[in-house]
Amino acid sequence: MTTTTSPPAVAPTVAKPVGTGPTKKRPNRRSTPLTIAMLAALAYFLLPLFWLLIASTKSTRDLFNSFGLWFSDAPQLLSNIKATFAQDDGVFLHWLRNTVMYAGVSAVGAALLAAAAGYGFAKFRFRGDRAAFNLVLGAVMVPTTALAIPTYLLFAQAGLVNTPWAIILPSLVNPFGLYLMRVYAEDAIPDSLLEAARIDGAGEARIFFRIALRLLAPGLVTVLLFTLVATWNNYFLPLIMLNDPDLYPITVGLASWADQTQNGGAGAGSDMLALVVTGSLISVVPLVVAFLMLQRYWQSGLATGGVKQ
Template structure:
């Protein structure tokens, strides 16, 4: 037979007395690892962010101050001090110069950026969805080809695109800028990564069993699930097309087809003969920043979700 060991009654009695009299020492709280940053890190991180913010906002500050000055004050006073503000007069001069050509450039930029970004977003999301959810021969090969397109700079493709558009007779037309703007290799990459994480296979199978076609599944179901990624691609593509200068420079020679970027450079290039155009170029640059700021502020919540959603879904 096995013997049962009896507990030490003296130890139990002393422990009980300690609890009843309140002399027992409370357990020390456990400290979470990494819950608090060290002293230098708490100081350096805000300082680094503040320096980065100043670095990026410094040109905007100069642009705002310069847009309020007259041509004489622009060259005769400090570029960082406000003097003789006449912002509205300067903007009126920009909008009315040469029969309002700046408004036409603005509409051209909206056309290139808006249509190009919308079409590029739809194509990118559909291509990414197909690469993520359909199995076909050569799928990884074509995906690697698209990834290679991400690493090729746009300036390297400008001459081949010009030769291609020249063969098609599209040079110096809206299509010469629109067609290249409708392609986004980064959007296809992001679309595949996001579709893999956010679109469940069971949901697609249930939709197919209910009789829904592939086009209906994509536009009514998949595109809604991929909204954060779609908005992210749209924002990146819109900003990239709006700020694009080299492609319109190669493709266009008619000033009526210029976007804002190319139009402002055309003003600045002849400002040595007409100094007033220098101030007009600065005022036009100030106005060209406003649509970008509106797009970023209105779509930033979708943009943040689009960058982080795929990393937290398994």
């Protein structure tokens, strides 16, 4: 009699849901020296702004007689702002308009020129391209103050001194922006996309303005912000180029107010020093607003440019 043995029963396997297993905790890594260094850097950058905000609420007398990093007994920020815009028949507002015009036109023009030149260096090959780009890199190392006097002599011969063009035209040339756009264009614009556009019959100008410029937008905003800040804070070039107070930017205008305070012997009894401090605070506000509005564009531009595609 033959007996058959049935195979042993196998217990069914139940699949565990994903994520229910034991998870490893990330090590909580902290570096005390790095934390201290970060706090020191934060204080280095924010402390002057905090002092400027506090000082703008004080009179000239309180600037000398009260603690610099705290408010006085009688804050007067609004009255200081009103007095700043009313001083010398509202010339501060005129300086502010000049600065916006100089910085805005220079930033847009420099960003477009840097994008066009960077795109050309990145996507076209021509005789002497490496030598020309090395010349651009060498120009990055030249300080702008060393070029101020030759630029003045050149503009004097052209009859452009004491005109807005004396500030705008030199600011359009941005070697660092060109270098940045060239590095960014190499990875941001695929060669296959350009070849497809050429096969479809698009010209080089149309390819640049309709395709390349859109892909270069984050890097373009980065160059625009750098040029905007550089032109907004430029002091030496307007100082030697402009003689008419109606053409002054904020930097030169506030410096002229400070000179009046020192040369006139006003000292602590005059309100002019408080107006200079308040005007400095007002001049910082547009730059802060510009960075807050455009930060997502230039941050993505720097991040994308640092990743090899």
